[in-house]
Amino acid sequence: SCRFEDTNLQLVGSTGGSGTARMDFDPDRDEVDVHLCAFKSGGRISDTTTYDRFDIRTGQYLKRVAGGNAKSDITGFVAHPNGRAQLVYYEWEKTTLEVIPGADDALDRRRTRLEDDLRYIRSFLQPSMTFRIVSRQRSDEAWVLFAENDVGHSTFKGSPSAYFLFARSSTTVRKPNATSSEVQRNMELIFPSRPEMKSYKLARMDPVHIKARDGEDLLCFLSRTPALPLIKGVQSEPPGPPPPLVMVIHGGPQARDSWGYNPLCQFLCSRGFRVLQVNYRGSTGFGARFLRLGMNGEFYKSVQSDIVDAAEYATSTSSTESAGADDNIPPLPWGDPDKLAILGGSFGGYSALWGMTSSNPGFYKCAVAICPISSVGAADEQSKKAFGGSPLIAKYWHRIFGKDVSKRKTVAMKASPMYHIDKVGKGPSELSIALYHGENDRRAPVEHSYNMLKEMKRWGLAGELVTFAGEGHGISKDANLLYMYYRIEEFLCKKFGMELFDAGEDTKKFEENTARVEWSAKYAETMI
Numbered sequence: 001s002c003r004f005e006d007t008n009l010q011l012v013g014s015t016g017g018s019g020t021a022r023m024d025f026d027p028d029r030d031e032v033d034v035h036l037c038a039f040k041s042g043g044r045i046s047d048t049t050t051y052d053r054f055d056i057r058t059g060q061y062l063k064r065v066a067g068g069n070a071k072s073d074i075t076g077f078v079a080h081p082n083g084r085a086q087l088v089y090y091e092w093e094k095t096t097l098e099v100i101p102g103a104d105d106a107l108d109r110r111r112t113r114l115e116d117d118l119r120y121i122r123s124f125l126q127p128s129m130t131f132r133i134v135s136r137q138r139s140d141e142a143w144v145l146f147a148e149n150d151v152g153h154s155t156f157k158g159s160p161s162a163y164f165l166f167a168r169s170s171t172t173v174r175k176p177n178a179t180s181s182e183v184q185r186n187m188e189l190i191f192p193s194r195p196e197m198k199s200y201k202l203a204r205m206d207p208v209h210i211k212a213r214d215g216e217d218l219l220c221f222l223s224r225t226p227a228l229p230l231i232k233g234v235q236s237e238p239p240g241p242p243p244p245l246v247m248v249i250h251g252g253p254q255a256r257d258s259w260g261y262n263p264l265c266q267f268l269c270s271r272g273f274r275v276l277q278v279n280y281r282g283s284t285g286f287g288a289r290f291l292r293l294g295m296n297g298e299f300y301k302s303v304q305s306d307i308v309d310a311a312e313y314a315t316s317t318s319s320t321e322s323a324g325a326d327d328n329i330p331p332l333p334w335g336d337p338d339k340l341a342i343l344g345g346s347f348g349g350y351s352a353l354w355g356m357t358s359s360n361p362g363f364y365k366c367a368v369a370i371c372p373i374s375s376v377g378a379a380d381e382q383s384k385k386a387f388g389g390s391p392l393i394a395k396y397w398h399r400i401f402g403k404d405v406s407k408r409k410t411v412a413m414k415a416s417p418m419y420h421i422d423k424v425g426k427g428p429s430e431l432s433i434a435l436y437h438g439e440n441d442r443r444a445p446v447e448h449s450y451n452m453l454k455e456m457k458r459w460g461l462a463g464e465l466v467t468f469a470g471e472g473h474g475i476s477k478d479a480n481l482l483y484m485y486y487r488i489e490e491f492l493c494k495k496f497g498m499e500l501f502d503a504g505e506d507t508k509k510f511e512e513n514t515a516r517v518e519w520s521a522k523y524a525e526t527m528i
Helices: 105-124 196-199 263-270 288-292 301-313 349-359 391-407 409-414 421-425 446-458 478-495 504-510
Strands: 022-026 031-036 050-055 061-067 074-079 084-091 095-099 130-136 144-149 160-173 179-192 202-210 217-224 247-251 274-278 341-343 367-369 432-438 464-469 515-521
Touching: 022 144, 022 432, 031 061, 074 130, 084 105, 095 105, 095 130, 105 179, 105 464, 130 391, 160 504, 179 196, 202 409, 217 263, 217 301, 247 263, 247 301, 247 349, 263 274, 263 478, 274 301, 301 341, 301 349, 341 349, 341 478, 349 367, 349 421, 367 478, 391 409, 421 446, 432 446, 464 478, 478 515
Parallel strands: 247 274, 247 341, 341 367, 367 432, 432 464
Antiparallel strands: 022 031, 031 050, 050 061, 074 084, 084 095, 130 144, 144 160, 160 179, 202 217, 217 274, 464 515
16 A cells, blocks of 8 residues: 555646556456556555556455556556547657557457557557547447648648547458458547647657766757758758757656647747747656655756756767667757757746856856746745645645655745846946746746746846736647747847747737836846
8 A cells, every 4th residue: 555645646726747647447357447546556656657457355465457557657548439448658759659458358359459459550650759639439340540740741731730530340251161350440530639730840759868967867859950851761950060059958857848749849849939848857657766866855956957967968069978769850950059048937937047146157048937936935925826726736735845855945945046147237337137927927927027037137137028818827728829939039039149029910910919028138237
């Protein structure tokens, strides 16, 4: 047995963990299959989530049904229309789908059929693509699939993703001495999900592995602008210095970055930047041990050093090791160390602010923080308002912050970026921070950005604060999102001396935004 907080699972309505606890009952057998973690079976303790079977009457452990993957938690289930789980998703570098072993001959025959189905689907798609089962016909003879690539492909009519209809039928073949059944399978495109993308040359995304300073493996994703044409199968690189690099940091912190089409990464790459995403310790999907490494106060220590380690590797020329298995990954450095930016939302916004205000001011030349947290724990006057005062969320953050940050204001201030703006103010004069925040944010109230702005003005920093009426935690309305991207582009391109894209008539698409520019200054007046 174990405590729920040790299971690497999440409560509905809170957060944290790699999946939702699941229980599937089989009344005919008095058995239950349970999705959990940290369970010992047959002398083995699985670090990643598992799907285990128990006797309902006695509570006795019977067998491991699925899971125990060396690199990934179970990140999802696919159930038969009758409700019984048949397939599980794993996600490491990319999402994969596996069939759950059957419990009897009939189920084993069904498993073989499902494995043949998956083989057919994979052979129809390209090896680089991933897919998910969206829905299934009650007879299970037809499935709707969503397939995805990082760039457009002819299989999707030029789009990076599409919906397909997979159909299976059986035909009885009669021969003089025997009768057999032949299975026919077919895939049909329903529609590409992003047809407007076919006219654009999209940026590819490659999984890369970077070692943290203590040896932890960090799965990262490198997105880059389309380079020169292939020469003898190898992607050649444009001449000259590497382009600016933007570190895009995911929120959570118990969340993760995944491979596939990513609008923000594509936007930045289309403007000439490269993008590196980091699954720092504490990210979900990689097992309980890796998740716990980011807890108990590590959110401003080793979690942030992971991000720095990845940025230093990406802008270094000293490493001779390849970070990826693909020969088409460009040689180091992937980005110009003098043109390094950090961008994130929510906890990613905190990380962006922390990166600017930590002990190495000037490492990042600028930061973009969307709905960020600028003060934490006992130093956060907004904590009682955050998340509507939910006790479940408060407990979650207590586990992330640790006892000292949660209870001791002096320690919490050390972990809060707004109390360290002086490090940026005393650093190179060209450092700047851009803040974007929803006025109705209940998770990270907008006061976090107002407090940050007050300190930025006090120390004479460059940057801006833009708030959005009617937006909450994250900017989601089309006009507001486009306008925010427009300002981010202007902020980053001007910062690094890059050519601005002429939006032209496209500016009409965000004319109805609800943004208010609270402050914008190339160099603010110092109040010290």
